[in-house]
Amino acid sequence: MAVPVESFFLTPGATGTLQQQIRQMVTEGILSGRLRPGDRMPSSRGLANHLGISRITVTLAYTDLVASDYLTSRGRSGYFVSSEAPTAPELEVPARGAGQGYDYDRITGRRWSRLARVARPEDWQRYPYPFIYGQADATLFDHQNWRACALRALGKRDFEALTSDYYDSDDPLLIEYILRNILPRRGIAARPGEVLLTLGAQNALWLAAQVLLGPGRRAVVENPGYTSLRGILEQADGTVVPVDVDDAGLPPEALPQAADVVFVTPSHHCPTNATMPLARRQALLAAARERDFVIVEDDYEFEMSFLRTVSPSLKSLDAEGRVIYIGSFSKSLFPGLRLGYLVGPESFIREARALRADVLRHPPGHVQRTAAYFLSLGHYDAMINRMKAAYRRRRTVMEEAIAEHGLTVAGQGGFGGSSFWMRAPDHVDTGELALRLRAKGVLIEPGQVFFAREGAPRNYYRLAYSSIPQGRIPDGIRLIAEGIAATGHKPVA
CATH class of the missing domain: 3.90.1150.10 (Aspartate Aminotransferase, domain 1)
Known part of the structure; x- marks a missing residue:
């Protein structure tokens, strides 16, 4: 059966090139069953005239569809829907019934959705x-070089990095760059087994909380502080103790006597932006030694210290391995990247790595490799x-x-x-x-x-x-x- 040319139309405001839109129209028609094997497609000239576009655009789209086995070419007879074209499974979709109203609020207690979060409109x-x-500023982002790095990461030479399951490992190129270039800027020396990639700083905080906390353990947080951290700590089933900050960040003298983990943002306190002075950082480390607690340092926005020289990280001043360090590329590059890292003693990273493997294995390989190229070629700096x-x-x-x-x-x-x-x-x-x-x-x-x-x-x-x-x-x-x-x-x- 010949497919009428009127079956195809361009949607105003649709994304993608004209060639991509034609491909989408044809593939959706085949996968939905509207276009069946053996159906004859409109000629490239006829479809181009109907859509008001160049004939070469339609020809290129048809050629691409032939390469993907959606269409087949029969010499001068034209293009037909291929008998080898992918098909969607034919399943009957049941009507929504009373069973769709099951009360999950009764089971969940809305433990997570009820937590207060910063409200921002999606548009x-x-x-x-x-x-x-x-949020990222498109006028400041290096679109051209990021795209070039992404294309390189998607190439044949990086096929293994793109497609392999790293299991509980990470891209060695990215780890090497973090060890040799990013961490030294914060005065931190580390080995590969002391670094773990995460899906941003928030995921790193969750991993740290799950590993370090549990029933009966006490977590100290800054007040005011990072909103999502409170929800993360509730999942860890520990006791949360808020401590009021001042214009220099978290005051060590205000810490409770009994504490197991202290979460702190010394470089740029969230949300006041206070930077913790060196003397206070040393006092906090001294308190950790005396009272035997661990510090989780969220070092976000350290790159944005443009008024004065950045202060040394807590991790760089730590001689006992009490500081777990969290960094992220999501703020400095773009939030949708969701790429961060944990730095800590190998015994801690081993547990965090095992937990990550059970939840998400590792961040996507092509994202890791793209970031590795972007950083190593100097585009990041x-x-x-x-x-x-x-x-x-x-x-x-x-x-x-x-x-x-x-x-x-x-x-x-x-x-x-x-x-x-x-x-x-x-x-x-x-x-x-x-x-x-x-x-x-x-x-x-x-x-x-x-x-x-x-x-x-x-x-x-x-x-x-x-x-x-x-x-x-x-x-x-x-x-x-x-x-x-x-x-x-x-x-x-």
């Missing part, structure tokens, strides 16, 4: 003033330099706008970073403020979710400058000031 890119944290320069300029513009409109900075850090920790007047609920500002195209992050205790203050908020164009910062800050003023308090100019 944040369409907002003109996105002061949100942790070049991009970091561009980001630091751009962040410095944006930070200066934001500081000037904040001062001009009389807003209050609660914590900005002295080393750089990518955000400001802000405090509104006591009567302002920044959750409500965020909703009102969103209607004006402004996105801010209310701060209550960062606090661990009941009755947490509601007047804090975070403003990031990593994703907003520099030229839009002044108007965005003005709208925030106007929003706060509309609550009944006028900032002092």
Whole structure:
């Protein structure tokens, strides 16, 4: 049977090239059973005229489909649906019945979904003033070289790295680069058996918590602090003890006498951006020795120390192996990469590696190899330099706008970073403020979710400058000031 040309049409706004769209139309038709083996396809000229595109585009699409066994060419007779074409299994889909309403809330207790998280709209890119944290800026990302590295990683020479199951191992090229180039920048010397790749810092925190905690063990966390860490620690079934931070981060003298693991962000405290001074880092290590606890150091954003020289990591000052170090490329490259690493004594990494193998084996091989090429060819460092320069300029513009409109900075850090920790007047609920500002195209992050205790203050908020164009910062800050003023308090100019 001849397939009518009217069966095909281009969807406005569809992704992919015209050739790819034609391929998709044909394969979907075959897999759905609408196009059957032996059916004659429209001629390349007829389909091109119908779609209003070049004939060569259709010919290339048909040729590609022949190579994939979806179509077959019969000389001058044209193209036909191949008898060897893949077919979808013919299964009857039952109608949704009463059984679909099983009450899983009764079983789960909503233990994980009820936890407070930072709320960000998925379409944040369409907002003109996105002061949100942790998203990549397309204007700063090195698309061309990342694509080149990805294509190289997908080539035949890297077939084994692309397709092999590493079991519980990692890409040796990436591990070698981390050992020789990334860790030395933090003063850390390590061997291959002391490094484990993870699906970002969050996965690294989960692995560390599962290995180090359990019933009866106590975990100390910063307050305010990283929101997802509280959910991670609940899964580890330990007791969580929040300790209030000050303008220098976590104070060692405030730690409880009984502690098993202390989770800390010394380079850029989340969310205040405070950088822990060297003397306090040494005091924290001394407390770990005296009270016999382990420290988990989340060293995120150390690359963004563009105002002053980065401080030495806790891990580099640790002479006893008490510090488990966590790094991540997800913040410095792009969050969707989901690639980080754990560094610790081999006895700890052995357990974390075994746990990772049971859950996810290892991060995808082609992602590891692409990152290895991107780092080793110098593209990573070049991009970091561009980001630091751009962040410095944006930070200066934001500081000037904040001062001009009389807003209050609660914590900005002295080393750089990518955000400001802000405090509104006591009567302002920044959750409500965020909703009102969103209607004006402004996105801010209310701060209550960062606090661990009941009755947490509601007047804090975070403003990031990593994703907003520099030229839009002044108007965005003005709208925030106007929003706060509309609550009944006028900032002092």
